[in-house]
Amino acid sequence: MVALEQKALAIFKELQVKYQAELQRFMNTNRASRRGTIWSNPNRAVHIAKSARHSTKLDISSTAEFKKIKYIENTGRWLGNGMILLDGAFRANSVYNDYKNGDDWQRSLSTELASFGASTTVGIATGTFITTHLAASTLLMLTPFGWVVAIGLGLVAGFAMSIGTNILVKKTTENIYDRKPIHTGIL
Structure with a gap:
């Protein structure tokens, strides 16, 4: 060694x-x-x-191939961060509309902040987990197309988990704010 x-x-x-x-x-x-x-x-x-x-062997025979992989990585990072920023902007707009319309904007703010934090955290963790575990697959990572598949599946899985977490946390936070008991339907 x-x-x-x-x-x-x-x-x-x-x-x-x-x-x-x-x-x-x-x-x-x-x-x-x-x-x-x-x-x-x-x-x-x-x-x-x-x-x-376990590190996967990635055969890179030219600078152009390396640049392709780096471009794919940067694009995936840009898309993920862009989705988070867009989500934050929509949530801020929703709270502002409630404020403008005279609705309970504090309730809206608390539910949006809680669900944004939780859904973002779960989405990032899920996307990272999926992408990392797909990266361990030697067959998938041998080509730049494999990187596209891994990053794409990571983004989709993170997005899906983020939506599910958003719904759950938003409903829970609304119930806590309104001081209602949470009924999940599970006995």
Whole structure:
């Protein structure tokens, strides 16, 4: 294990020397977390290899393929964040309309805030879980199309769970606000 780790570090150093300009250009356009990526931090790559997580082999033979995968990832992130912003805007508009019409806008605000927080949290957790577990599938992740499927299914599952959670939390919050007992129909 130690010999393999030393070999990986040596290969990383060689990669840094031979492709320094390309890696620097890539790292400038694709920011990573503070821990870095396998391209910027050899210890990160060694840690991933040692961990219990199963990493799927992704054969990337050109910069164009890597850019496609990065584009798909960024598009998925943009779509997810955009859906959250759009949901927040609709909820804010609903509360404002209640305020304008003289309805009980405090009730509306409390139910919208509670259901927004819960549905967003559940939607993100579900989408992340589904996408991560599909990423473990070697057959799915070998192509950029596999990434589209994984991210798409993650978004759909997160959206569906978010809607279900929204309905449940909104009804529960309305009942609490009105101080009504919650009847679920289950004995």
